[in-house]
Amino acid sequence: MPALHHPLVDPTSKSRGKPVTTDPILIATGVAKHYGAVAALRDASLSVLPGEVHALMGANGAGKSTLVKILTGAVRPSAGSIRIRGREHTVRSPAEARRAGLVSVYQEPSLIPDLDVLANLRLTDTPVEPFRAFVEELGVPDLDLSETARDIPLAVLRVLDLARALAIEPDVLLLDEMTAALPANLAERVLDVVKRQSRSGRSVIFISHRFIEIQALCDRATILRDGETVGVVDIVPRIEERIVELMLGAKVEKTRIRAAATTGASPIAAGPARLAVRHLQVGTKLNDVSFDLANGEVAGVVALEGQGQDELFAVLSGSIRPSGGEVLVDGARVAFAHPADAIQAGIAYVPGDRSEALLGHRSVRENIALPFSARLRNWGPIDMRREQQTVLKAIERLQIDTRAQREVQRLSGGNQQKVTIARWVAAGARTILCFDPTRGIDVGTKRQIYQLMRELAGQGHSVLYYTSELEEVQLVCDRAIVIFGGRVVDVLPVALADEAALTRAAYGLPRDAAPAGVLAGTQDGAAAP
Amino acid sequence: QGTYTIGVSNTVQGNGWREEMICAIKAEALASGKVAKLNIAHRNTDAAGQSEDIRNLISAGVNAIVVNPADPSGVNAALKEATDKGIVVVAVDQAVTEPSAYVVSNNQEQYAYLGAKWLFQQIGGKGDVVYMRGAAGASADSDRDKGFKKALAEFPDVKVVHEVFTGWQQDQGKQQILDFIATGTPFNGIWTSGIDNVIVDALVESQTPLVPVVGADNAGFVGQLNTVPNFTGAAVTNPGSIGAAGVTLALQILDGKKPATQTVLVDPQLWENATEEGKAKLKAAADPSLSPEWPVSISIPGWTDYTKEQIVACKGPGE
Amino acid sequence: MTRFLRRRGWVAGLFVLLALLFVATKIIQPGYGAGDFASLSRAVLPYAFAVAAQTVVVIAGGIDLSVAAMMALTSVTAAAMMNGASPEFALFVVPFVLLLGFVLGAINGILIIVTRVPDIVVTLATLFILQGAALLVLNAPGGSAAEWLKAMVVGTVPLPLLPEAVTAWFPKALLLLVVCLGIVWIPLKRSKLGLSLYAIGSSELAAFRSGVPVARTRILAYAFSGLFGAMGGLALTMSTGIGAPIPGPYLLASVAAVVLGGVTLGGGRGGLVGPIVAVFVLRLVRTDLTLMALDPNVTTIIEGVIMVVVVMLGAFLAMKGRRS
Amino acid sequence: MSNSLTADAPVPFGRRLRRLMSDRPLIPLILLLVLLVVVLQILRPGIVNERWIANTIKFAIPLAILAGCQTMAMLTGGIDLSVSTSATMAAFIMATQVVNHDPSVAIAIALVPPVLIGLANGIGIGVFRVHPLIMTLGTSLIGSGFLQVYQRTVIATGTSVPPGLAWLGTGLTYGVPNALLLFVPVAGFILFLLNRTGFGRLLYAVGDNERAARLAGVAYWQVITALYVLSGLLSGIAGLLYVGLIKAPSLSLADPLMLPSVAAAVIGGTSIFGGRGGYTGTIVGALILTVLTTLLTILQMPEGARRILFGLIVLLVTAAYLRIIEDR
Numbered sequence A: 001m002p003a004l005h006h007p008l009v010d011p012t013s014k015s016r017g018k019p020v021t022t023d024p025i026l027i028a029t030g031v032a033k034h035y036g037a038v039a040a041l042r043d044a045s046l047s048v049l050p051g052e053v054h055a056l057m058g059a060n061g062a063g064k065s066t067l068v069k070i071l072t073g074a075v076r077p078s079a080g081s082i083r084i085r086g087r088e089h090t091v092r093s094p095a096e097a098r099r100a101g102l103v104s105v106y107q108e109p110s111l112i113p114d115l116d117v118l119a120n121l122r123l124t125d126t127p128v129e130p131f132r133a134f135v136e137e138l139g140v141p142d143l144d145l146s147e148t149a150r151d152i153p154l155a156v157l158r159v160l161d162l163a164r165a166l167a168i169e170p171d172v173l174l175l176d177e178m179t180a181a182l183p184a185n186l187a188e189r190v191l192d193v194v195k196r197q198s199r200s201g202r203s204v205i206f207i208s209h210r211f212i213e214i215q216a217l218c219d220r221a222t223i224l225r226d227g228e229t230v231g232v233v234d235i236v237p238r239i240e241e242r243i244v245e246l247m248l249g250a251k252v253e254k255t256r257i258r259a260a261a262t263t264g265a266s267p268i269a270a271g272p273a274r275l276a277v278r279h280l281q282v283g284t285k286l287n288d289v290s291f292d293l294a295n296g297e298v299a300g301v302v303a304l305e306g307q308g309q310d311e312l313f314a315v316l317s318g319s320i321r322p323s324g325g326e327v328l329v330d331g332a333r334v335a336f337a338h339p340a341d342a343i344q345a346g347i348a349y350v351p352g353d354r355s356e357a358l359l360g361h362r363s364v365r366e367n368i369a370l371p372f373s374a375r376l377r378n379w380g381p382i383d384m385r386r387e388q389q390t391v392l393k394a395i396e397r398l399q400i401d402t403r404a405q406r407e408v409q410r411l412s413g414g415n416q417q418k419v420t421i422a423r424w425v426a427a428g429a430r431t432i433l434c435f436d437p438t439r440g441i442d443v444g445t446k447r448q449i450y451q452l453m454r455e456l457a458g459q460g461h462s463v464l465y466y467t468s469e470l471e472e473v474q475l476v477c478d479r480a481i482v483i484f485g486g487r488v489v490d491v492l493p494v495a496l497a498d499e500a501a502l503t504r505a506a507y508g509l510p511r512d513a514a515p516a517g518v519l520a521g522t523q524d525g526a527a528a529p
Numbered sequence B: 001q002g003t004y005t006i007g008v009s010n011t012v013q014g015n016g017w018r019e020e021m022i023c024a025i026k027a028e029a030l031a032s033g034k035v036a037k038l039n040i041a042h043r044n045t046d047a048a049g050q051s052e053d054i055r056n057l058i059s060a061g062v063n064a065i066v067v068n069p070a071d072p073s074g075v076n077a078a079l080k081e082a083t084d085k086g087i088v089v090v091a092v093d094q095a096v097t098e099p100s101a102y103v104v105s106n107n108q109e110q111y112a113y114l115g116a117k118w119l120f121q122q123i124g125g126k127g128d129v130v131y132m133r134g135a136a137g138a139s140a141d142s143d144r145d146k147g148f149k150k151a152l153a154e155f156p157d158v159k160v161v162h163e164v165f166t167g168w169q170q171d172q173g174k175q176q177i178l179d180f181i182a183t184g185t186p187f188n189g190i191w192t193s194g195i196d197n198v199i200v201d202a203l204v205e206s207q208t209p210l211v212p213v214v215g216a217d218n219a220g221f222v223g224q225l226n227t228v229p230n231f232t233g234a235a236v237t238n239p240g241s242i243g244a245a246g247v248t249l250a251l252q253i254l255d256g257k258k259p260a261t262q263t264v265l266v267d268p269q270l271w272e273n274a275t276e277e278g279k280a281k282l283k284a285a286a287d288p289s290l291s292p293e294w295p296v297s298i299s300i301p302g303w304t305d306y307t308k309e310q311i312v313a314c315k316g317p318g319e
Numbered sequence C: 001m002t003r004f005l006r007r008r009g010w011v012a013g014l015f016v017l018l019a020l021l022f023v024a025t026k027i028i029q030p031g032y033g034a035g036d037f038a039s040l041s042r043a044v045l046p047y048a049f050a051v052a053a054q055t056v057v058v059i060a061g062g063i064d065l066s067v068a069a070m071m072a073l074t075s076v077t078a079a080a081m082m083n084g085a086s087p088e089f090a091l092f093v094v095p096f097v098l099l100l101g102f103v104l105g106a107i108n109g110i111l112i113i114v115t116r117v118p119d120i121v122v123t124l125a126t127l128f129i130l131q132g133a134a135l136l137v138l139n140a141p142g143g144s145a146a147e148w149l150k151a152m153v154v155g156t157v158p159l160p161l162l163p164e165a166v167t168a169w170f171p172k173a174l175l176l177l178v179v180c181l182g183i184v185w186i187p188l189k190r191s192k193l194g195l196s197l198y199a200i201g202s203s204e205l206a207a208f209r210s211g212v213p214v215a216r217t218r219i220l221a222y223a224f225s226g227l228f229g230a231m232g233g234l235a236l237t238m239s240t241g242i243g244a245p246i247p248g249p250y251l252l253a254s255v256a257a258v259v260l261g262g263v264t265l266g267g268g269r270g271g272l273v274g275p276i277v278a279v280f281v282l283r284l285v286r287t288d289l290t291l292m293a294l295d296p297n298v299t300t301i302i303e304g305v306i307m308v309v310v311v312m313l314g315a316f317l318a319m320k321g322r323r324s
Numbered sequence D: 001m002s003n004s005l006t007a008d009a010p011v012p013f014g015r016r017l018r019r020l021m022s023d024r025p026l027i028p029l030i031l032l033l034v035l036l037v038v039v040l041q042i043l044r045p046g047i048v049n050e051r052w053i054a055n056t057i058k059f060a061i062p063l064a065i066l067a068g069c070q071t072m073a074m075l076t077g078g079i080d081l082s083v084s085t086s087a088t089m090a091a092f093i094m095a096t097q098v099v100n101h102d103p104s105v106a107i108a109i110a111l112v113p114p115v116l117i118g119l120a121n122g123i124g125i126g127v128f129r130v131h132p133l134i135m136t137l138g139t140s141l142i143g144s145g146f147l148q149v150y151q152r153t154v155i156a157t158g159t160s161v162p163p164g165l166a167w168l169g170t171g172l173t174y175g176v177p178n179a180l181l182l183f184v185p186v187a188g189f190i191l192f193l194l195n196r197t198g199f200g201r202l203l204y205a206v207g208d209n210e211r212a213a214r215l216a217g218v219a220y221w222q223v224i225t226a227l228y229v230l231s232g233l234l235s236g237i238a239g240l241l242y243v244g245l246i247k248a249p250s251l252s253l254a255d256p257l258m259l260p261s262v263a264a265a266v267i268g269g270t271s272i273f274g275g276r277g278g279y280t281g282t283i284v285g286a287l288i289l290t291v292l293t294t295l296l297t298i299l300q301m302p303e304g305a306r307r308i309l310f311g312l313i314v315l316l317v318t319a320a321y322l323r324i325i326e327d328r
């Protein structure tokens, strides 16, 4: 689904109408990949022409990243064939893919953390001068090549990754959600550079959830759904509806209706706020943040990448200490030195990255029951029957598919996410901090999670709900707290929190200003990574 | 008080025999009244590490070095450096091939020969014996092997049915003999390289016939020779107090009394409990108050001057 | 400046520590001089090679428990081959033994890749195998070394134009150490292979995605470890004139010095200079303890305490660094 | 007459066997053990008798307890190289203290140093985040240094092994080793701890995903400190049992058990990287190693060849076992 609309791209400045008579440079057919019981890809195919920018689209978990990894040899396919310039290739490693002219920028940075930039370039035989030129062009003017990758901020790392790939001058460049973690000004430059790439006859496979980028950049799109290629379309104006239809299949209408039906409950407004944040300060990342979370309320948090929301959740969950301000639980001041303290105060944290929360090799039951034994006084014998009942109740309540319950890592992503939430439902946490809980989850499961959030609120629980998908705010939340540059810039009642309003607020624009007029100002604000 | 500083270098730590050697050196240094300070380098290491220790002792400016060599020729270079500097070097327990060094050594080859010969005679000149060696690759072990083989050659009807390395580790020796007993293979005697009392324990515990056992004069084994009913065996002396003899020799040389030869061999004695005469010797030697790993021959007549209290106190000059 | 301190701070600290120890030594034993420094260098030699062997694999994210056994095997092989042979034959023995170490090390790596058994277990098994092989070559200490080889670690480097008071401070053993390590390590570190070693140690996934041949690099890491191990074995034979089949105390010492030298267990960070300086520090501590004529049993405790305290300090500093 | 049973088994037998083995990793491990015993019996017919089995069990038990400590440490992603020093300390201190004290008092005194070593390990690893390998190596050096110093002070005292411990270590009742009287409760305790207590869950959790455990409210340092203290205590108990078996306290008593304790845990299927494994496998691993030692003692071959064979078999067994359980 489209997340934040990109106000910075002019959709008309696109080179179109290239001849499509040439033979494809890359053809993948019948690609499948199974991880144990999970089928990441079932039957994917893709055909890319020389000089084309080809979009790869699909819902979270559709298999885009997996396909990219297979094409570049980072992962071995279970089935399928890949032809490069008409010749059959078995790509065994990224090094081999590179020799065949395929270079990828993966979803996660792949610079070696302990090497400096220069060494990273030497490792991949990347010419330094072109790299430097690309880095500057991409909007990072004074890069120190002797900086260790570990010390470089994520957004810059992504740019370096891209510049490195560009400097190698690949025939096919694969970009996996390249722009997702970038501030707007950097994202725009990326698009410029990619565009030039295609003009010089090279192909680009471009993965993004942002339609505006797709519109601005791409010639064609291949759409994946549940690991299968369900369509290839030319990018023409107003093609979005068709793509969404392909991406979501028959599910699309249902989601809208059902989700809407679950909203509407109002917070139980009695007594002091469950959780109150006053003048919170975390270094330069969070500035004077204050808000309340009432009993029975689901408060949405909306922010662009890296605006301080990570720090906010880290403070509230006891992972880091604030440098100023205070946190009150039921009116009493608290200071968390460890997540255990937050849990003791009834605050549970569901991280966005499931691998941060789960014990991959352990069973569903152990994962759910983990908080029960966390505290010293619960280290003794476990009442297995009671535990079994509690766990089963939670499993039932969240409708977790437990067919592969012996090892949580074998569950599907959605079910894994449910396990992380079930843990806190079972432990009876009164306040739940959810950080983008629907990331990488399919539409049906999303709906269940929305419903669960509302149910929890109805029972008096409070939920702080960060989401990167703006439409979720109106589906789940009672209120939207918008953070920009480390400050709360707006608090919107749910009725006003439509995607357009949230987008404007997220970019730090006043509620009723025209978007076009303030573009220049936005750039500066969002630039600081 | 004394005037000399004596350095000591030893490469096995935590073994009863070596600990006794160090205590004997300390006691002798104290008893002699001629030693102002002892400088002891005592750790688990190899010939290269021992060379390092010897050179450190040279740096420390000692007058003499008593060394239990890790190897007969591996520390020669360091020893030569010491004697070149006028330091008196005495190797104890094992000989070294460096000609400028003096040697007061237990005769390891004779040690094995004496015990093995007694054992083979005891079983009537024929039969099967178990040969429990020391640590594979150690030079004392290969010296003893020579002595054992020499005796074996004299008794053509004696056969080694089982040869194994105990690594001079009590637990390994015990498990090995128990494993062998379990095979049911008959045997007439056991020769051990000093891992002895656990072997007798194993025989007793597994209720197998008590065959003759040869061991060293460790307190535990000597006690068994005196007390275990129907058990014959022999203890071959291998005094840890040889270290003290080294100190005595070094002091003599420092005082200008050079010995006639560079090498003094202290020949082992054999105490057995098969004859009345031997039993008397064993009775006299037994010392239940000592740690079972300590040799009971805590002194060497003519070479040591300390009392039992002094060696047990294990205190050197200035402590 | 701050970056220099952050990256090289640990090694710089070690150099300072070493200098302080030299001062302490001079105070304990005012006569401590060039000759004693030469002795120190000779004592350092086998340890330094053992540590180099360990450093290569630790940087690449592994560990090698067979270091000491490798030294024992190569040492007895060299000593047995040179026994009774002509000095010229030793010219052939040296490269042969180095090659042997390289190949055996590579086999370690291949076993790790092929069996997929964790490195710590594979090298534990090869520890026994190499030890056994050493015993088969020589079942007791023995063999000999060519005189010219032994002479290579004795005496000082005759530097022209310099007075003897200065050349006395350049022992041959130190030169040999610097040359042998430098000749392998400097080109290695500058090469792509060197980068790849750091890369697989730092992040195997990122390295693979950057096109590093992970398996081959791992095998080569162990091969170079074997090569350094063989140098250590030769150093043993050169300084003792014999080969001993029982491994010396080099395994644990190598792990300790690697960590003291600022190489993180887990890989990716550190260099060879730190661990080598750490070896000097540890050897000099041993010298000082001997010079002070301390109860020898107390020295074991002191060595253990130094190790634990220094590493705790390092961990503590790292923790503070992460916080701020 | 048995053909009626095989009538309805069309699923390929090999596939089913593999599935069974990967689901129940203990089965292939026990098969390996049986295989070794059979080889031993073939090489030395008659050796596998009641007495030999009793001896094997006696020697496997102290190793299994130490390997239990190792298993628990490895579950958290650690390792404990100080177990053998702890065991030796307990044994030696008990044997010297028992001369002047009641055995129970001597045992209590003897267990203090191992616990202290465990505490130091726990604090170093859990609080200061020192690598377990280095931390336990350092404390083991310090421990053996203290033991050497202590030894000097008790030379005059002599040593003795109380008859009760000797009975426990060496004795048989109706052919069954008395040591089982200690081991069955200890093993039961470890198994219960790992499978049925909150603490056991946390060992797995911390080793599987430390960050996740932290987010669930687990205090890492508490778990790690408790673990290494327990490891010290159990090592001490193993040392006491071992000195009862060997009846010769020395300063290097349990040293030969150090590397085998790691090997037993690994052969038993515990991952050195943490989070996976269990104690039942370790017990079988300890038995396999003990039988292997016997096998190599009995084989008449040069010592060098024995060691080579030992290394090869350990590697082969581990590799084969990993293959079997990873094949899912």
Ligand SMILES: Nc1ncnc2c1ncn2[C@@H]1O[C@H](COP(=O)(O)OP(=O)(O)OP(=O)(O)O)[C@@H](O)[C@H]1O
Pocket: A035, A038, A039, A040, A041, A058, A059, A060, A061, A062, A063, A064, A065, A066, A067, A107, A409, A412, A413, A439, A440
């Ligand atoms: N290593 C793995 N083991 C098990 N399942 C995996 C693994 N990698 C991916 N999957 C699963 O495969 C499916 C496809 O994942 P993939 O990362 O390709 O999706 P995507 O389309 O890139 O999604 P997103 O938009 O979230 O990046 C998901 O259900 C995921 O859980």
Ligand SMILES: Nc1ncnc2c1ncn2[C@@H]1O[C@H](COP(=O)(O)OP(=O)(O)OP(=O)(O)O)[C@@H](O)[C@H]1O
Pocket: A371, A372, A373, A378, A382, A383, A386, A387, A388, A390, A391, A426, A427, A428
């Ligand atoms: N072993 C167990 N099996 C099943 N459920 C458990 C188990 N232990 C705890 N729970 C459940 O987890 C929740 C929290 O339990 P815990 O004992 O940690 O509470 P607590 O925070 O200590 O509460 P209190 O302050 O009331 O003691 C309870 O709902 C309890 O029923």
Ligand SMILES: [Mg+2]
Pocket: A060, A177, A440
């Ligand atoms: Mg995504």
Ligand SMILES: [Mg+2]
Pocket: A064, A065, A066, A107, A176
């Ligand atoms: Mg993806």
